[in-house]
Amino acid sequence: MSDVQTYPVTVTVNGKKIQRFVESRTLLIHFLREELNLTGSHIGCETSHCGACTVEIDGTSVKSCTMFAVQANGAVVNTVEGLANSDGTLHALQEGFRQMHGLQCGFCTPGMLMRAKVLLSENPDPTEEEIRHGIAGNLCRCTGYQNIVKAIQYAAAKLNGRTYQEAAE
Amino acid sequence: MNEMVITREQREARLEGMGCKRKRVEDVRFTQGRGNYVDDIKMPNMVHGDFVRSQYAHAKIVKIDASKAKALPGVIAVLTAEDLKPLGLHWMPTLAGDVQAVLADGKVCFQNQEIAFVVAENRYITDDAIQLIEVEYEELPVVVDPFQSMAPDAPVLRPDLDGKMTGAHGPRKHHNHIFEWTIGDQSATDLAFETADVTVKEMLSYHRTHPSPLETCQCLASFDKIKGELTVYGTFQAPHVIRTVASLLSKIPEHKIHVIAPDIGGGFGNKVGAYAGYICSIVATIVTGVPVKWVEDRMENLSTTSFARDYHMTTEIAATKDGKVTGLRVHVLADHGAFDACADPSKWPAGFMNIVTGSYDFPTAHLAVDGVYTNKAPGGVAYRCSFRVTEAAYCIERGMDILAQKLGMDPADLRLKNFIRREQFPYQSALGWEYDSGDYHTAMNKAMEAISYRALRAEQKAKQEAFRRGETREIMGIGVSFFTEIVGAGPSKNCDILGVAMFDSAEIRIHPTGSIIARMGSKSQGQGHETTWAQIIATELGIPADDIMIEEGNTDTAPYGLGTYGSRSTPVAGAAIAMAARKIKNKAQMIAAHLLEVSEYDLEWDIDGFRVKGNPERSKTMKEIAWASYNSPPPGLEPGLEAVNYYDPPNMTYPFGAYFCVMDIDVDTGVAKIRRFYALDDCGTRINPMIIEGQVHGGLTEAFAIAMGQEIKYDELGNVVGASFMDFFIPTAVETPHWETDHTVTPSPHHPIGAKGVGESPNVGGVPAFSNAVNDAFGFLGSTHIQMPHDAWRVWEAAKKLGVHA
Ligand code: FES
Ligand code: FES
Numbered sequence: 013m014s015d016v017q018t019y020p021v022t023v024t025v026n027g028k029k030i031q032r033f034v035e036s037r038t039l040l041i042h043f044l045r046e047e048l049n050l051t052g053s054h055i056g057c058e059t060s061h062c063g064a065c066t067v068e069i070d071g072t073s074v075k076s077c078t079m080f081a082v083q084a085n086g087a088v089v090n091t092v093e094g095l096a097n098s099d100g101t102l103h104a105l106q107e108g109f110r111q112m113h114g115l116q117c118g119f120c121t122p123g124m125l126m127r128a129k130v131l132l133s134e135n136p137d138p139t140e141e142e143i144r145h146g147i148a149g150n151l152c153r154c155t156g157y158q159n160i161v162k163a164i165q166y167a168a169a170k171l172n173g174r175t176y177q178e179a180a181e
Numbered sequence: 182m183n184e185m186v187i188t189r190e191q192r193e194a195r196l197e198g199m200g201c202k203r204k205r206v207e208d209v210r211f212t213q214g215r216g217n218y219v220d221d222i223k224m225p226n227m228v229h230g231d232f233v234r235s236q237y238a239h240a241k242i243v244k245i246d247a248s249k250a251k252a253l254p255g256v257i258a259v260l261t262a263e264d265l266k267p268l269g270l271h272w273m274p275t276l277a278g279d280v281q282a283v284l285a286d287g288k289v290c291f292q293n294q295e296i297a298f299v300v301a302e303n304r305y306i307t308d309d310a311i312q313l314i315e316v317e318y319e320e321l322p323v324v325v326d327p328f329q330s331m332a333p334d335a336p337v338l339r340p341d342l343d344g345k346m347t348g349a350h351g352p353r354k355h356h357n358h359i360f361e362w363t364i365g366d367q368s369a370t371d372l373a374f375e376t377a378d379v380t381v382k383e384m385l386s387y388h389r390t391h392p393s394p395l396e397t398c399q400c401l402a403s404f405d406k407i408k409g410e411l412t413v414y415g416t417f418q419a420p421h422v423i424r425t426v427a428s429l430l431s432k433i434p435e436h437k438i439h440v441i442a443p444d445i446g447g448g449f450g451n452k453v454g455a456y457a458g459y460i461c462s463i464v465a466t467i468v469t470g471v472p473v474k475w476v477e478d479r480m481e482n483l484s485t486t487s488f489a490r491d492y493h494m495t496t497e498i499a500a501t502k503d504g505k506v507t508g509l510r511v512h513v514l515a516d517h518g519a520f521d522a523c524a525d526p527s528k529w530p531a532g533f534m535n536i537v538t539g540s541y542d543f544p545t546a547h548l549a550v551d552g553v554y555t556n557k558a559p560g561g562v563a564y565r566c567s568f569r570v571t572e573a574a575y576c577i578e579r580g581m582d583i584l585a586q587k588l589g590m591d592p593a594d595l596r597l598k599n600f601i602r603r604e605q606f607p608y609q610s611a612l613g614w615e616y617d618s619g620d621y622h623t624a625m626n627k628a629m630e631a632i633s634y635r636a637l638r639a640e641q642k643a644k645q646e647a648f649r650r651g652e653t654r655e656i657m658g659i660g661v662s663f664f665t666e667i668v669g670a671g672p673s674k675n676c677d678i679l680g681v682a683m684f685d686s687a688e689i690r691i692h693p694t695g696s697i698i699a700r701m702g703s704k705s706q707g708q709g710h711e712t713t714w715a716q717i718i719a720t721e722l723g724i725p726a727d728d729i730m731i732e733e734g735n736t737d738t739a740p741y742g743l744g745t746y747g748s749r750s751t752p753v754a755g756a757a758i759a760m761a762a763r764k765i766k767n768k769a770q771m772i773a774a775h776l777l778e779v780s781e782y783d784l785e786w787d788i789d790g791f792r793v794k795g796n797p798e799r800s801k802t803m804k805e806i807a808w809a810s811y812n813s814p815p816p817g818l819e820p821g822l823e824a825v826n827y828y829d830p831p832n833m834t835y836p837f838g839a840y841f842c843v844m845d846i847d848v849d850t851g852v853a854k855i856r857r858f859y860a861l862d863d864c865g866t867r868i869n870p871m872i873i874e875g876q877v878h879g880g881l882t883e884a885f886a887i888a889m890g891q892e893i894k895y896d897e898l899g900n901v902v903g904a905s906f907m908d909f910f911i912p913t914a915v916e917t918p919h920w921e922t923d924h925t926v927t928p929s930p931h932h933p934i935g936a937k938g939v940g941e942s943p944n945v946g947g948v949p950a951f952s953n954a955v956n957d958a959f960g961f962l963g964s965t966h967i968q969m970p971h972d973a974w975r976v977w978e979a980a981k982k983l984g985v986h987a
Contacts, residue, residue: 015254037305046303051221052214054446056395057479061906064395092214102212110208113875117707118211119395119446125212144914151906153395153447154707156878157914 021085025050026094034081040074041065043081044091052092052122056151063150066123067091073130075149092122095129104167105129108176114163116154124150128164137168192788197727198720199934202871205712207705216444219399219414224472227401228257230465231307231475232458233297233314234485235289238325238556238899239338240318242287245297249313255306257469259314260298260461262286264468270430272341273460276453276678277530278349279359279521280341281559283457288321290338290519291558292901293484298461300473323556323899324357327493327516330553331355338519338554349521350530350552357554359521362531365547365612373508373545377499381584383966387572389491389516389557389893392564393909394706396446397482402462403472410437411466415459417442417734418452418704419744422678424736426455431463442734448706449883450562451487453524453746458486483904487524488557488893489564491516492572496580504590506599509546509611511537511576515561517552523561524746525568526676526683532568533667533833535612539577540621540665540837541599546611556899565883565944567668567747574664578949579956579966582661586960592661592953593634597625600663607930614667616835617929617937620863624925625663628839628861631923634659637843645961654849656962660842660954664946668938669752669834678743682829685753686740687761689718690823693811695804696728699761702742703754704733708940709872710750714758716868717934721762722769723789723803740825748836748938751868752929757828759933764824768810772822773801775815834929834937838862840950846958848985851977853889853955855918860946863925865937874922877943881920884947886912888955890972910972959983 018033025048032047039058044050044067056062058077065076068090095103105125108114115121124147131138131146138146143161152160162178169176187195197203210216233245247259262284265271272280285296296316301307322336329335337343337356346353350360374380400415411433417423420442428435445452458475465473477486492513499508515531517523525532531550538546563569581599585592600621601608608616629635641657648656673682686702699718703710715729733739742754766786773791774781777799784791792800801809810822843857860877867873890910894902903909928935948969955971956964959979967979980986 035305042304045220049223050214051218052216054218054396055220055476056397056446057906059479059905059907062395062479062911092212096213106212109212110204113205113871115205115208115211116709116875116879117395117445117447118207118216119218119707121211122214144917148913148915151395151911151913153393153449153883153911154879155875156880156882156920157917158878158920159875161914 019082021081023084024088026090036080036082038081039077040079040081040084041076044076050091050093054119054122056119063127064120064123066127066150068126068130071130071133073127090126092125095125104170105164108163108166108170112159112163112166114155114160120150120152124152124160128167132168132171137172189788196719196723196725196789197716199716199868201716201869203712203716203726203869205709207709207711218396218444218446219401219416220476222401222414222443224401224403227472227474228300228302228469229304229307230298230300230462230473231304231311232295233299233311233316234293235285235296236292237289237318237320238292239321239323240289241321242285242289242296243317243319246315247297250299250310253306253310253313255302256299256310258300258465260284260465265464268464270460270464273430273455275520275522277521277523277525278527281520281522283460291556292899293481295457298465300465300469325555325557325895325897325899327514327553327555330357330555338556359517359552359554360530361549361551363549364535366545367547369545370508370510370547374497374499374510377507378502379500379587380497381587382495382497383583385494385496385576385579385966386968387490387492387494387575388969389488390564390887390891391483391488391893392449392451392562393483393911394447394449394451397477397479398452398456398458398486399476400459400462401472401474402466404466406470409433410439411463412439413463414441414443416445416452418448418706418746420704420734420736421702421741422681422744423455425679425681427463430460440736442704445704445706448746449565450489450524450746452706453562454487454522456486479906480904483893483909484901485558487560487562488518489560489562490572494572494576496576498580498584500584500588504588504595504598506541506543509538509543511548513550515550515552516555516557517561518555518557518559520559521552522559524563526670526678528675529568532563532570534569534573536570536614536665536667537573537576538610538612539574540601540663542601542605543611548612557895563747565880566941567666567670570666571945571948574945575949575952578662578664579952582953582956583965586965591638593629596661596663597622615832616665617832617931618927619665619835619837620925620927621663621837624837624861624863625839627925628841628859628923632841632857632859654847656846656848656958658844658846658954658958660844660950660952660957662840662946662950662953665835665837666942666945667833667835668748668941669830670747670749671833672831673829681743683743684827684829685742685749685757686825686827687754687757688740688825689761689765691765691807693808695724695807697724698730698732699758700732700739701754701758702740703745703750705745708745708750708876713868713872717755717758718762721759722765740827748941751936751938752834752932753828753830755936756830756933757826760828761824761826764826765822768822769803769806771815771818772806772809776801776809831931834865834932836862836864836937836939836942838942838946840946842950842954844954844958846955846976848980851973851980853971853976857921858918859921859923860943861923861925862939862942863927864939864942865926865928865932866935867924867926868936873939876940877922878920880941880943881947882912882917884944885918885951886910888948888951888969888971890970892970
């Protein structure tokens with residue numbers, strides 16, 4: 013495959029600067045998973061519907077199957093692998109998802125977590141309705157969302173210095 | 182020694198055994214992106230495979246020209262049926278006793294059927310190559326409507342079965358007929374109808390849908406020519422069965438096949454069967470000598486691997502005028518698609534549809550099921566249900582509502598009047614099952630009280646009057662559903678898959694320091710087995726759940742089991758775990774007796790060890806016993822502390838529940854708003870209430886989707902319409918209602934820990950609750966039955982038909 017034209021891409025992924033040559037048609041999700049071995053972000057549709065591939069790019073949520081790797085040139089990309097706190101403890105969202113039983117098969121979870129992270133940065137104390145609308149681009153087949161909502165409320169409370177009251181159902 | 186001063190409650194609590202809301206161990210890796218799903222696995226020199234699929238639903242293949250594709254740099258191989266023929270692998274047996282083309286053999290029978298398998302260096306090149314393969318077709322007439330399938334002049338869909346008028350399940354009546362399955366006393370049932378005060382009859386369609394787990398079906402096959410060994414990673418709900426099938430088909434000895442199911446991103450029945458993608462990946466790795474990965478895309482998933490339902494149930498109930506049911510007669514026309522690839526136990530071509538008498542004391546019943554071929558995708562899996570139990574529950578629960586309407590009775594009262602009473606258990610049903618335990622009246626009364634049922638009915642009545650007076654355009658529906666499931670397949674006397682009895686298994690090994698590794702024949706796809714199985718062992722053996730590692734899915738290390746589907750894990754594997762633990766406990770008791778120099782009979786179990794009766798100061802913990810078993814076993818006793826159990830259940834289990842849905846429908850938009858959904862489940866002993874409720878939330882959400890819009894639809898040419906997440910309804914967090922959960926506990930008398938299984942109850946009971954709510958809302962306007970799915974468009978159409986838009 014030596015005659016395939018490739019282009020240089022420089023991105024900062026989870027705080028690390030990375031440089032690679034990629035085909036123009038390579039989707040960002042494939043670049044992350046195949047090139048960088050960051051397999052936390054998943055593929056549920058490749059048509060921008062399910063949100064399993066959601067990552068954070070320059071502070072916003074992006075479905076990484078919707079974007080070419082070359083379009084991420086110069087961007088700061090964060091994936092679930094970089095979500096934990098720098099001291100190694102779990103992020104409030106990771107803790108919330110476990111405490112509130114916000115996941116089952118775990119396939120949607122990385123995308124949900126990364127979406128929720130940006131949601132909380134935009135709206136640090138969302139209502140249930142705001143959370144439900146805020147994660148509407150991320151499908152989950154297992155949980156019925158109720159405990160995902162609680163998990164995000166748990167994290168919001170923790171990040172705001174409160175203790176979340178409700179127990180997981 | 183801290184150990185000495187802790188209280189009994191603390192000893193109990195630190196086990197995190199059965200009944201506690203233990204947080205899941207799986208979550209630690211899943212929340213950090215460290216799951217290990219099939220597509221995450223890479224092997225050196227790995228290549229990718231993908232399919233050329235049929236554009237037509239029914240056509241002869243005149244020619245396949247792959248020359249341009251083969252010339253494309255990066256393409257390694259293109260396989261067609263001609264390449265598989267010498268290996269005898271162009272057709273494969275299905276779980277239902279039929280055969281299915283692995284790659285189309287001269288003809289295609291459904292749209293998107295597999296025609297050729299392209300192997301290339303990466304997924305992008307396989308896609309390029311697929312575009313370059315030219316297939317010449319000659320179109321054939323198409324059968325889409327199952328009711329037309331057996332018309333005298335219907336085209337022959339399966340010429341390969343030409344002249345074979347006996348199928349795997351007996352005689353075939355027509356060239357597109359697969360089987361007829363009947364059960365029950367026909368003449369007694371006919372008589373019940375002849376003599377009944379009241380009868381109702383309605384054709385209830387349960388539309389075609391799809392389990393669509395978020396992770397599609399996929400595998401990675403690698404053949405080592407030198408060792409003659411095949412390794413297959415895959416999304417397998419039943420990895421051992423896949424290994425056996427792979428061995429039978431490939432002729433590679435079973436011990437040289439390593440089938441491994443790693444983390445699975447949801448299954449819901451989609452990942453039970455053996456698919457063309459698996460076979461082709463295996464052939465391709467053998468042919469090319471490099472590992473081959475196959476990953477379905479979403480369109481392929483929705484349109485080819487395993488649809489669910491497509492049952493058309495003509496339902497009749499006979500009753501006395503005061504509402505006592507006297508007979509049930511059901512005829513099902515079952516659309517199985519182009520190949521009969523239903524995933525049912527071998528002897529059950531219609532699954533356990535004969536649970537259709539539901540929770541009611543029917544003196545007599547008769548059921549007949551006709552399976553037919555059409556030009557649609559094969560499958561017929563149990564989408565979050567035990568085999569055809571959702572269909573059965575929908576049939577009887579809609580039927581009871583229709584009867585209530587005819588009698589002018591309240592549907593909840595009609596159910597209360599006809600429930601099997603507590604003292605009738607174990608109960609022999611008219612269609613051959615022995616229900617293990619139940620207390621339906623208690624559950625129903627608790628549920629009715631919890632939602633203030635009578636007050637809701639009063640409110641509904643007032644709303645109906647207001648609607649009639651023209652004061653509102655909103656109507657209110659109350660959906661009642663009381664389901665009885667049959668799960669835990671199953672006893673070897675009546676359940677097998679390809680001749681393998683449907684037992685399940687567990688192997689528990691205690692290490693010298695008292696920690697445990699345990700392996701099962703089941704396979705979690707999100708159910709949290711790593712958490713809950715450890716809880717069972719913790720309670721049985723007194724070792725903290727945190728010291729117990731659960732491993733599933735590796736067929737080299739796990740004992741043979743039939744896998745996880747049909748809510749069979751807790752009833753079967755869960756029982757095997759308890760039985761294996763009890764074998765260990767028996768041996769531990771001998772060791773403890775030896776250590777304490779007393780007779781075994783002088784010992785009693787106490788939370789986490791044995792103590793001398795009447796002298797509780799003298800005791801040995803399980804940890805101490807574990808050490809002794811490796812260090813100083815009693816003379817004559819084998820060292821070590823481990824056990825295996827293969828559990829053949831004596832009966833199925835019969836979970837049940839009472840579900841209520843309260844809905845408000847805008848007749849001008851057809852939009853239905855779920856005001857309340859209350860679900861009371863009785864799944865017997867509860868192992869982890871947090872996980873149970875999570876399962877109920879998930880199952881209800883799937884039920885909501887199915888009842889309110891999720892459908893795999895075909896046009897009249899057999900084109901599958903809307904096989905993407907753009908059109909196929911998967912509820913988001915916005916549409917999904919809030920779920921209220923509740924429970925009663927009626928343990929299974931024959932299960933070692935009394936557990937019945939729960940994963941599928943909410944889907945089984947949920948669908949009729951939603952559909953009954955929609956139908957209940959329209960009942961006062963003169964409607965008897967509106968077919969599912971109840972999306973806004975169809976609800977609007979139903980309203981229009983009833984003349985309320987005028
Ligand atoms: S894989 Fe990107 S949205 Fe589904
Ligand atoms: S946890 Fe399985 S898809 Fe969300």
